[in-house]
Amino acid sequence: MQISWDKLRNNDEQEWKNLFRQHAEFLYAYGMKFAHNEDLVKDIIQELFITIYEKRNSLSEPVSMRAYLCMSLRNRLINEFKKEQAVSLEESDYSFTLYIDDESADEEEKQYKKIQNLLNKLTSRQREVVYLKYFKGLSNEEIALTLGINKQSVANLLSEAIRQMKKDASFILFLLLILRRIIGL
Amino acid sequence: MKEVELINILEKISSDDGYTLSFEEEIHLKEAFSHIPLLDEKPGENVLDEMEERLFSKNIIFEKSEKRIIHWRRYLSVAALIAVLFGCGLWIKNMDMKYVTGSNEQLAFVLPDKSEVKLNENSSVEYNKFLFYFNRNISMKGEAYYIVTKGQKFTVETPTHLISVLGTRFMVSETDKFDVFCYEGKVLVESLDKKEKKILTKGRSFGSDKVMLEDEPTWVSHKYVFNSAPLIDVVEALEKEYKISIENKEICKGLSFTGAFPVNNLNLALDLILAPYNMSWEQIQSDHYKIKNN
Numbered sequence: 001m002q003i004s005w006d007k008l009r010n011n012d013e014q015e016w017k018n019l020f021r022q023h024a025e026f027l028y029a030y031g032m033k034f035a036h037n038e039d040l041v042k043d044i045i046q047e048l049f050i051t052i053y054e055k056r057n058s059l060s061e062p063v064s065m066r067a068y069l070c071m072s073l074r075n076r077l078i079n080e081f082k083k084e085q086a087v088s089l090e091e092s093d094y095s096f097t098l099y100i101d102d103e104s105a106d107e108e109e110k111q112y113k114k115i116q117n118l119l120n121k122l123t124s125r126q127r128e129v130v131y132l133k134y135f136k137g138l139s140n141e142e143i144a145l146t147l148g149i150n151k152q153s154v155a156n157l158l159s160e161a162i163r164q165m166k167k168d169a170s171f172i173l174f175l176l177l178i179l180r181r182i183i184g185l
Numbered sequence: 186m187k188e189v190e191l192i193n194i195l196e197k198i199s200s201d202d203g204y205t206l207s208f209e210e211e212i213h214l215k216e217a218f219s220h221i222p223l224l225d226e227k228p229g230e231n232v233l234d235e236m237e238e239r240l241f242s243k244n245i246i247f248e249k250s251e252k253r254i255i256h257w258r259r260y261l262s263v264a265a266l267i268a269v270l271f272g273c274g275l276w277i278k279n280m281d282m283k284y285v286t287g288s289n290e291q292l293a294f295v296l297p298d299k300s301e302v303k304l305n306e307n308s309s310v311e312y313n314k315f316l317f318y319f320n321r322n323i324s325m326k327g328e329a330y331y332i333v334t335k336g337q338k339f340t341v342e343t344p345t346h347l348i349s350v351l352g353t354r355f356m357v358s359e360t361d362k363f364d365v366f367c368y369e370g371k372v373l374v375e376s377l378d379k380k381e382k383k384i385l386t387k388g389r390s391f392g393s394d395k396v397m398l399e400d401e402p403t404w405v406s407h408k409y410v411f412n413s414a415p416l417i418d419v420v421e422a423l424e425k426e427y428k429i430s431i432e433n434k435e436i437c438k439g440l441s442f443t444g445a446f447p448v449n450n451l452n453l454a455l456d457l458i459l460a461p462y463n464m465s466w467e468q469i470q471s472d473h474y475k476i477k478n479n
Binding site: 013016017020021024025028029032033036038042045046049050098099100115130131133134135137162166 | 195214215217218219221222223224225226227228232233236237239240241
């Protein structure tokens with residue numbers, strides 16, 4: 001559903017609710033990848049919406065609302081980590097973790113757990129890009145906006161990540177599993 | 186999608202840094218990833234509802250938020266300022282000083298600038314101890330004698346006139362008729378309606394053009410206040426004040442007196458002094474009196 005920036009500006013409460021509902025779940029999941037701290041993530045999401053609301057008149061419509069929200073959430077979280085740490089962090093030092101769901105009852109799917117090792121070998125930044133790109137379907141432009149880097153850097157990070165994973169034998173297994181799955185369907 | 190295709194895509198990506206995937210290729214890759222059971226944290230059942238509730242209802246945001254959160258803070262600072270001002274006002278008001286004398290009472294006191302004020306009977310003087318440091322301003326009724334130390338303008342306000350000086354000695358009386366007597370320096374007297382204005386120099390008064398010879402008001406030097414004084418001394422002081430002679434003073438011996446007597450009413454003065462000892466008096470000649478035991 002397309003959110004109308006004009007309606008938001010005009011204080012249409014329903015439209016604000018739609019905006020919140022449309023993005024909250026994704027933002028929550030994304031935020032939790034940085035820090036497994038539900039309260040922190042919830043607070044920051046709320047602050048985020050409050051800030052956008054307060055700035056709605058001075059703010060021009062974001063090219064991509066989703067990327068804008070992701071960027072704000074990410075910056076706020078990283079700021080929060082910096083505050084906690086006495087020694088200032090290099091931006092690349094933030095952690096971004098991806099976990100494979102091992103609760104799955106499906107025996108076959110448990111094979112995927114091996115992929116966890118693959119993901120663990122990537123840098124936080126690579127994991128983040130892979131997550132946004134392949135799991136969440138953001139475009140390179142949106143990812144560039146979110147991370148505050150240029151499009152080419154996003155493409156580079158993605159290919160670095162794939163290359164890194166390909167080095168591992170279990171990647172082939174991963175592909176085979178995927179194929180089996182697809183053919184099985 | 187075939188395995189080969191996927192491997193091709195991956196080959197392309199890893200061999201060429203700048204390679205951009207076609208739209209279709211990206212779809213393939215995404216589909217492959219979508220089969221990974223990634224643990225994507227979902228907010229608990231009511232978490233989103235709670236957040237929405239907090240965001241949109243009365244508490245935090247929207248509509249009211251700007252007014253509530255931000256404006257409250259502004260109101261709070263205004264309220265604090267008002268409270269502080271009010272407190273200061275109270276504190277300053279608390280520094281109001283008032284001196285009142287009843288009949289047959291006199292009072293002398295020193296102002297914060299070391300100026301002296303002597304109040305005659307049935308008079309009152311008011312000033313604010315705090316504001317006096319910035320503005321030497323006094324309001325009065327009745328009769329008062331001022332010995333003002335040199336400094337900033339010193340003003341005395343009566344219900345009808347304004348008297349201003351820099352440093353001088355003067356007496357203000359408005360018991361019967363308003364008048365100011367200047368004993369030293371210069372005094373400016375103005376009526377509040379600005380119609381009358383007169384500058385007094387030493388020995389001049391506001392009410393008449395006659396030159397005074399006294400160096401201070403007669404009532405000022407009359408210090409007929411006694412504290413456990415021998416009654417006989419009190420009677421002698423009375424004789425001197427009223428220029429009379431009193432017989433049979435001996436019966437006062439051994440008695441002591443605490444109190445004051447007026448200087449303008451002999452009968453009253455005698456009554457006041459003698460009544461506590463159960464004594465009375467009689468007039469023998471115009472300036473001759475006799476005390477007797479009842």
